[in-house]
Amino acid sequence: MSADLHDVPGLGTPADTEWETVVGLEVHAELATATKLFSASPNRFGGDPNTHIDPVSLGLPGSLPVINEEAVNLAIRVGLALNCQVQTSVFARKHYFYPDMPKNFQISQYDHPINVDGWLELPSGKRIGIERAHLEEDTGKTAHVGGGGRIHEAGYSLVDYNRAGVPLIEIVGGPDLRSAEEARQYVTELRAILVAVGASDGKMEEGSLRVDCNVSVRPEGTNRLGTRCEIKNVNSLRSMGRAIDYEARRQIDLLTSGQLVEQQTRHWNEDEGRTHALRSKEEDYDYRYFPEPDLLPLVISDHKVAQIQNELPPLPQDLRRNLAKAAPSVDADLIGLIVERGLYDLALAAFDQTSGNLRAIKRLRNHFAHDLAGGHGSLLAKALIDLVNMEEAGDLTATQAKKVLAVLVESGGSPQDAAQELGFEAMDTGELESLVDSLIAEHAEEWSRFCDGDGKLTGFFVGQVMRATQGRADGKVVTQLLNSRRG
Numbered sequence: 001m002s003a004d005l006h007d008v009p010g011l012g013t014p015a016d017t018e019w020e021t022v023v024g025l026e027v028h029a030e031l032a033t034a035t036k037l038f039s040a041s042p043n044r045f046g047g048d049p050n051t052h053i054d055p056v057s058l059g060l061p062g063s064l065p066v067i068n069e070e071a072v073n074l075a076i077r078v079g080l081a082l083n084c085q086v087q088t089s090v091f092a093r094k095h096y097f098y099p100d101m102p103k104n105f106q107i108s109q110y111d112h113p114i115n116v117d118g119w120l121e122l123p124s125g126k127r128i129g130i131e132r133a134h135l136e137e138d139t140g141k142t143a144h145v146g147g148g149g150r151i152h153e154a155g156y157s158l159v160d161y162n163r164a165g166v167p168l169i170e171i172v173g174g175p176d177l178r179s180a181e182e183a184r185q186y187v188t189e190l191r192a193i194l195v196a197v198g199a200s201d202g203k204m205e206e207g208s209l210r211v212d213c214n215v216s217v218r219p220e221g222t223n224r225l226g227t228r229c230e231i232k233n234v235n236s237l238r239s240m241g242r243a244i245d246y247e248a249r250r251q252i253d254l255l256t257s258g259q260l261v262e263q264q265t266r267h268w269n270e271d272e273g274r275t276h277a278l279r280s281k282e283e284d285y286d287y288r289y290f291p292e293p294d295l296l297p298l299v300i301s302d303h304k305v306a307q308i309q310n311e312l313p314p315l316p317q318d319l320r321r322n323l324a325k326a327a328p329s330v331d332a333d334l335i336g337l338i339v340e341r342g343l344y345d346l347a348l349a350a351f352d353q354t355s356g357n358l359r360a361i362k363r364l365r366n367h368f369a370h371d372l373a374g375g376h377g378s379l380l381a382k383a384l385i386d387l388v389n390m391e392e393a394g395d396l397t398a399t400q401a402k403k404v405l406a407v408l409v410e411s412g413g414s415p416q417d418a419a420q421e422l423g424f425e426a427m428d429t430g431e432l433e434s435l436v437d438s439l440i441a442e443h444a445e446e447w448s449r450f451c452d453g454d455g456k457l458t459g460f461f462v463g464q465v466m467r468a469t470q471g472r473a474d475g476k477v478v479t480q481l482l483n484s485r486r487g
């Protein structure tokens, strides 16, 4: 082994070494402008192929780019929301050949990006560095026809330039993430920020948010970064997590068996659940960057930065802080979920109305944690509080409340009306008592075993009551009645 190989973190370490996964993410987000970055064609997903095009999108000779001010404004919003410095930036040509990129270069930003040196705070409070967030144009799309859409087996390929020239912001995070789960939290938070500031719709499934993962490993407790691989083609948070876990395992296996990790770009294959090598990773010099001669440096006044800063809406982390103050008994994980699911306003209003009633707060927490995963729909805060009050008063069982809540989310209205429609009239206590007494008489043998202390018989009697009342009775009240009858 040559001397410099002794420096490779983790190479040839024993099988029982503890490993640390190091992840840095590059996220491309399409900016939600009306038109493209350098031309007036619409920036719109879908449409018939090659209908949102013009000479600039097609890179025709003699056509010249004109910068879209709205894209610049959105890029600044993103930069400020990510605590970046906004600076004078220079567009650069990044050269590579691809059929869906007609100029054979992409207009991007290189050594003078518009946003630098920021950070993003995860719900856990951990800060992840943002190295840069720069503007660039998107490419078109190729479609391989025949052979199941794979290039190698295709009969021919078609190209659609509708996406060519759509404005992108590329957000390069530092190598600060330590697991697939942290990477998931990061993308979730970043997406929430992009949506909150109106920069992007954040739809991973339509490709408006695309994630490349840089993954390396090193023995726990060491500081140097190992050789990384970049993984492309993760189309969902789930496949991103799988890809990171797979790739870390692959690298650990290489290093523990005395082999080197080669710096590569790798492709995630969702069906096979593995990554495979696409190409050796390019270095910057492969792209022959030089300043774009058709565009001036982008100078942004302090006044403009201050104005955009003032217009920034509250960010997810602000919402989490407010909510934690308003509902101190709700743990941080649930607060994160509430904000992520767009339930902030509802939660703030609802917790505000509990006036410290601990049991009502607990019921609310349960509803937010388990019954509102799909968002609040048509549910209003007042209806949610009325529902909790009905549960408190014993008018609804927990199971019934869940069903009423589903109706309120679906079609709004009051919980009283929904409960009535579902046939959840509160059971009259007298009615329930006589039912319990008749069941005791009917099942004398079970009753005597219950009285002898056989706990299993509680379930038996509660079940009988539930069947007789079609689930309208409150299990807790029935148990109390049974115990009081035992004397």
Ligand code: MN
Pocket: 028, 136, 170
């Ligand atoms: Mn890029």
